[in-house]
Every structure is written in C-alpha cells, then in structure tokens.
Amino acid sequence: MxxxxxxxxxxxxxxxxxxxxxxxxxxxxxxxxxxxLPVGHGRSGIRGDTAAMSRARRRFLGRGHYDPLVRRIAARVREHVDRAAQPRPPAVAEAGCGVGHYIGALANTLPDDAALFGFDVSRDALRLAARLHPRVTFAVNDLKHRLCLTDASLDALLDVFAPRNAAEFRRVLRPDGLLLVVIPGERHMAELRDRLPLLGIEPDKRERTLEQLAPAFEAAWEETPEWEAELAGEDVADLVGMTPSAHHLPGGDLASGDPARVTLSFRLIGFAAAPPLSD
Ligand SMILES: [Zn+2]
Known part of the structure; x- marks a missing residue:
C-alpha cells in the first residue's frame, strides 16, 4: 500500500x-x-519533533499517563473496523505519528493480519518508533506535501496532535473510512499553563479543525475524555519537554519540574468522507 x-x-x-x-x-x-523523502524534494517547513522532544515523549507516554486516551482511540478504531467487516485484513495509518505510541497500541487491539503504518517527518522520532513497535511499517514522509500511500487503501487514519492535509487524507481513505482526529481539550495542562510560559491552546481549535477538513470531511461524532493526573517532577518536565513549548522555554524551567496535579483533556473527532457536491 x-x-x-x-x-x-x-x-x-x-x-x-x-x-x-x-x-x-x-x-x-x-x-x-x-x-x-527523496533527495531534491524539499520539506514543506514542518520541522517535526527534535530528538530531545521524542525522548521526552517516549518516557512520558511509556509511563502510561495517556493510557485512557490510547484506550479510547483503540476502541473507536476497533469498532469501526469490526462494523465494516471487510473480507480483507484491515489497514490503519497514523499521520504525524512521532514515536508511534498510538498506532503501536493498535497492534494489540486489531487482528494479527492488520496492516499498520506510521508517517512522520522526523527521522529521530521514527528511529525510536521502529524499535518500539516492530509490527508497524514506519516511513519518513512530509504529509503536508503528500502521503505515500496508494488511493483508497485505508480503513482508518489517525491524526493525533499532528498537521492535517484534507485532500490527501481523503485520497488515501476508502469511501467508508474513518478519519480520527485528536486535538487538545480547552483545559489540557491548565495548571501548568498557569505556572509556566507555555503556548496557549487556541480557543477556536475545534472550529478551525472542522473548517480545515471541510468540504472533504464532516464530523460524525465527538468525545472529550478528561481526567486529572498526579505527576511527579520528572513527568512534568517530560510533558512540557515533548510539546512545541519546549522550544520557547529556557532549559532551567524544564529541569526544575515540581510534582503537580494536572488536567489532561482531549477532544476526539470522528470524521466521515463528505458526499461529493452534486451540481
Ligand atoms: Zn517510482
């Protein structure tokens, strides 16, 4: 594929x-x-995660702090694949997969013959991802430019905190395919945002996401898992260190992570392909 x-x-x-x-x-x-990413093909300017961000992400996710989110994603994809009940093995990909945590978790949820793909622009991230999740095929790919998949090859596509490309997402999904987008909830890391100069969450993030994916996709369902996590100092440092905010903080702020009770908040949006515009 x-x-x-x-x-x-x-x-x-x-x-x-x-x-x-x-x-x-x-x-x-x-x-x-x-x-x-062949020689001579420029990147679109997405930098992707640095090696330090990828290591922070792997440590933080590896300690299970996002497990409730991982379980919701896996349940939704499994439900979609089961309902489609195709005679062939399911195929699922993650765009902007970073260290492969979400697509890797699907290996435990989907049938053994499922085809799993992870795409990211960061080689550093995929080096870690490929070692951690041998069942997944990982490829360096600039998804703002093109997703290196054949037409209508996927049952489901994940986009978790990643850039989006509506035309390409539509092209690679089967007509009844699921596009599952995850964005931060409004209260995500609120306690840390009060304390540290982190990048804010745009208040209209949901609306902008819907606009960005229209008219190729329309939202079919949404859910908003949110919980409080007791984080140790090292967890706080890694949680901040794995976000783009890490670029904007002096190193000292990361090293001095204090334990904190932190709200983790997400919005899952399931998109279906919109019917073609008739004339
Ligand atoms: Zn060729």
Whole structure:
C-alpha cells in the first residue's frame, strides 16, 4: 500500500528495499523505517519533533499517563473496523505519528493480519518508533506535501496532535473510512499553563479543525475524555519537554519540574468522507 514518492506507483518490498515498477528504490534503515523523502524534494517547513522532544515523549507516554486516551482511540478504531467487516485484513495509518505510541497500541487491539503504518517527518522520532513497535511499517514522509500511500487503501487514519492535509487524507481513505482526529481539550495542562510560559491552546481549535477538513470531511461524532493526573517532577518536565513549548522555554524551567496535579483533556473527532457536491 506504500506508494513511490517520485512516480506514485505502488512500492513492493524486496529484501531490505522498497521498489516501484519504474525502478525507484528506497532502502530500509538499520532501525527498520524507510525514508520516503527523496533527495531534491524539499520539506514543506514542518520541522517535526527534535530528538530531545521524542525522548521526552517516549518516557512520558511509556509511563502510561495517556493510557485512557490510547484506550479510547483503540476502541473507536476497533469498532469501526469490526462494523465494516471487510473480507480483507484491515489497514490503519497514523499521520504525524512521532514515536508511534498510538498506532503501536493498535497492534494489540486489531487482528494479527492488520496492516499498520506510521508517517512522520522526523527521522529521530521514527528511529525510536521502529524499535518500539516492530509490527508497524514506519516511513519518513512530509504529509503536508503528500502521503505515500496508494488511493483508497485505508480503513482508518489517525491524526493525533499532528498537521492535517484534507485532500490527501481523503485520497488515501476508502469511501467508508474513518478519519480520527485528536486535538487538545480547552483545559489540557491548565495548571501548568498557569505556572509556566507555555503556548496557549487556541480557543477556536475545534472550529478551525472542522473548517480545515471541510468540504472533504464532516464530523460524525465527538468525545472529550478528561481526567486529572498526579505527576511527579520528572513527568512534568517530560510533558512540557515533548510539546512545541519546549522550544520557547529556557532549559532551567524544564529541569526544575515540581510534582503537580494536572488536567489532561482531549477532544476526539470522528470524521466521515463528505458526499461529493452534486451540481
Ligand atoms: Zn517510482
């Protein structure tokens, strides 16, 4: 289901190399991911997570603080796949997957023959992801430009705190496919925002997300899991360190993380492909 970033033809894995019919070839890195950003193809300017952000993310998520969110995502995807009841194995991808925590968790929820893909622009993140989640195929890909998947190949696509590309998301999903978007809830990390100069959450984030995905998609359902977590000092430092706010804080603020009770708040939005506009 992976497609060639040069000619868009399907890629086939031969040994350690993905090849298309036109002879373009992409080797798997030693760590197991494949780089589908060919030389000469500029990035759109998305920087992706740095190595330090990816390590903070892996530590924080690895301690289970987002598990209630992971369970809701897995339940929604499983429900969708079960309802579709296709005769072929399900295929699910995550756009902007970072260290692969959410798509990796689906390996435990979906049937063993499910095809799982994770895309991110950050090689540092995918190095970690590929080691942690061997069942998932990870590819370096600039999703603002193009998703390296063939047309209508996916049953479900996850986008968790990641950039979005409505046209590409629509192209790679099957007509009855699920697009599951997760954005921060309004009270996410509120206690830390009071204390540290973190980037704010845009109050109209939900509306902007709906606008961004229209007219290709329309929201089918929403849920807003929220809970309070007792975080140790190292958790607070990692939670802040894995966000884009880490770029804006002097190093000292991260090192001096104090224990805190912190609200973790999310909005899951399930999108279905909107019917084509008739004339
Ligand atoms: Zn090609």
């Amino acid at each position: 992976l497609s060639c970033p040069v000619c868009r033809g399907p890629l086939v894995l031969q040994g350690r190399t993905f090849r298309c019919a036109s002879g373009h070839a992409f080797d798997r890195a030693r760590e197991g991911y494949v780089d589908l």
